[in-house]
Each structure stands twice: as C-alpha cells, then as structure tokens.
Amino acid sequence: MHKTVQDIINMKKEKKKISVITSYDYTLASLCDKAGIDILLVGDSAGMVMLGYENTISVTMDQMCIFTESVNRARKNSLIVSDLPFMSYQVSIEDAINNSGKLIKAGADAVKLEGGAVMAETINEIVNIGIPVMGHIGLQPQTTVLSQGYKVQGKTKDTAMRLIEDAKELEDAGVFSIALEMVSHEVTQIISETVNVPIIGIGSGVKCDGQVLVVQDLLGMYNKIKPKFAKRYMNLAEDIEKSLADYKKDVESSVFPAKEHWFSMKEEELEKLREEIGS
Numbered sequence: 210m211h212k213t214v215q216d217i218i219n220m221k222k223e224k225k226k227i228s229v230i231t232s233y234d235y236t237l238a239s240l241c242d243k244a245g246i247d248i249l250l251v252g253d254s255a256g257m258v259m260l261g262y263e264n265t266i267s268v269t270m271d272q273m274c275i276f277t278e279s280v281n282r283a284r285k286n287s288l289i290v291s292d293l294p295f296m297s298y299q300v301s302i303e304d305a306i307n308n309s310g311k312l313i314k315a316g317a318d319a320v321k322l323e324g325g326a327v328m329a330e331t332i333n334e335i336v337n338i339g340i341p342v343m344g345h346i347g348l349q350p351q352t353t354v355l356s357q358g359y360k361v362q363g364k365t366k367d368t369a370m371r372l373i374e375d376a377k378e379l380e381d382a383g384v385f386s387i388a389l390e391m392v393s394h395e396v397t398q399i400i401s402e403t404v405n406v407p408i409i410g411i412g413s414g415v416k417c418d419g420q421v422l423v424v425q426d427l428l429g430m431y432n433k434i435k436p437k438f439a440k441r442y443m444n445l446a447e448d449i450e451k452s453l454a455d456y457k458k459d460v461e462s463s464v465f466p467a468k469e470h471w472f473s474m475k476e477e478e479l480e481k482l483r484e485e486i487g488s
C-alpha cells in the first residue's frame with residue numbers, strides 16, 4: 210500500500226521531514242518512487258519543463274491528466290498530488306470539484322491549488338466531498354508572475370501578516386498540507402509553527418516540515434531558469450549532451466552498432482538462402 214495523506218500529516222507530528230519531488234512521466238517517477246520520496250507532485254511546472262511553455266498558465270486539464278496517469282503507472286509507495294491548472298478551479302466551485310475528480314480518476318490521491326483566503330470556500334467544498342487538498346501560497350506561479358514576476362514573498366510586515374492569515378484560513382478550510390513558495394525564511398518559520406498541517410517549502414528555507422523541488426532542476430536538466438533555491442545534485446544535461454554527441458560520432462563512423470547489438474541467422478540457413486538467390 211502506498212503512503213496516504215494521513216501518513217503525511219503524521220510526519221509533522223512525529224517531526225519527520227517530508228520529501229517531495231515533481232514527477233510527470235513514467236520513467237523518472239519510477240526512480241523517484243524507488244528512492245523513497247514521500248510525495249510525487251504532478252506539478253503544472255510540467256508546462257515549462259515537459260512542454261516548453263514560458264510559464265505554467267497554458268497547461269490544460271487534459272495534459273495534467275496524462276501526466277498524472279503516467280506517474281500513477283510508476284508509483285508503488287509514494288503519495289501522488291496533482292496540480293489543478295490555471296482556470297480549472299477559479300471560475301466556479303462546480304468546475305473545481307469536477308476537475309479535482311478528473312485528477313483523482315487519473316490516479317492522484319490529492320489535488321493542489323494556488324491561493325489563500327480567497328480559495329478557502331472552494332477548498333472546503335472539495336475537501337467535503339472527500340478529495341484531499343494541498344494549498345499553495347507565497348509565490349503563486351499561475352498569477353503572481355502576471356503582476357510581479359518571480360519575487361520573494363512576505364518581506365514586509367503587512368505581506369507577512371497576509372501570508373500567516375492565508376495559511377490559517379487554508380488550515381481551517383481543511384487542507385492536509387500547504388506548499389509555501391519563495392517566502393522569507395523568518396515568515397516560513399512563523400507559519401510552520403502556527404499551523405498544524407505540514408508546510409512544504411520551495412525556496413522558503415529550512416524551517417518547513419518538508420521540501421519540494423522540480424526534478425529537472427535537481428538533476429540539472431533544465432537550464433532556461435536557474436532559481437537560487439534549486440540545489441543541483443548533478444549536471445545531467447551535460448552528460449546527456451555528451452552521450453548524444455558520442456552516439457552521433459559512433460553512427461557516422463559505424464562504431465555503432467557492434468556485433469553485440471545485432472542479430473544473426475544460423476550459418477546453414479544463410480547458405481540455403483544464398484543458394485536460393487544464387488549469390
């Protein structure tokens with residue numbers, strides 16, 4: 210049995226840190242699951258790292274369902290949380306519930322949506338029908354980038370107060386955890402100590418209950434944006450580029466394929482064939 214939402218809630222109580230990584234495809238999701246990552250987040254960052262969009266705004270429900278299905282085929286142990294994409298939950302509560310249901314049918318165990326107090330009623334309605342929700346405050350890529358670009362959040366007393374209030378309202382609305390993106394580490398600590406649900410930070414410092422990174426950032430595969438907070442554990446892009454250049458050279462010089470890569474007929478069958486075609 211894979212991890213449940215309750216397991217994640219318990220980790221905060223037991224003071225165990227929660228590891229979260231984004232996943233969008235079968236192959237990488239299998240590796241993340243095998244590595245024991247607690248939550249596979251099918252983030253709408255897929256729009257950028259998988260589909261090449263400038264930001265997350267263009268991602269559709271159909272695309273999120275396909276990514277979720279691929280991750281679900283790979284997972285054995287982790288919890289799967291999938292993002293509700295831009296405009297799939299903001300227009301009406303009915304939309305929000307219908308689209309949450311689609312992600313659950315595609316294999317998610319919970320959904321994530323962006324927004325603070327303004328989303329409390331929507332979250333409450335989704336939770337009430339039995340679908341667990343992860344909140345997302347601080348920098349909200351679906352909308353913050355439209356007005357401010359990528360900026361650290363909660364740097365003044367007033368914006369920090371707003372974030373703390375938002376976190377409390379999300380907890381009251383029934384979220385099982387909250388993603389906190391690019392928030393000053395002082396405010397992050399206050400929020401983590403104020404609410405009882407796990408706070409999963411990205412670019413928000415160490416005083417969270419868990420951390421999330423985009424898998425392509427962690428592996429050094431996506432070079433278009435290099436956020437300061439995204440620790441690179443390897444430079445996979447360099448290795449991939451070198452391997453592809455080696456492959457091209459091998460093809461051009463007939464070094465590849467070698468004997469171990471091809472298939473042969475039995476000698477007597479080959480003889481018969483030669484006789485038949487007279488060569």
Ligand code: KIV
Pocket residue numbers: 231251252253254255292388390411421423
């Ligand atoms: O889509 C995503 O990758 C996310 C993380 C940044 C939390 O929402």
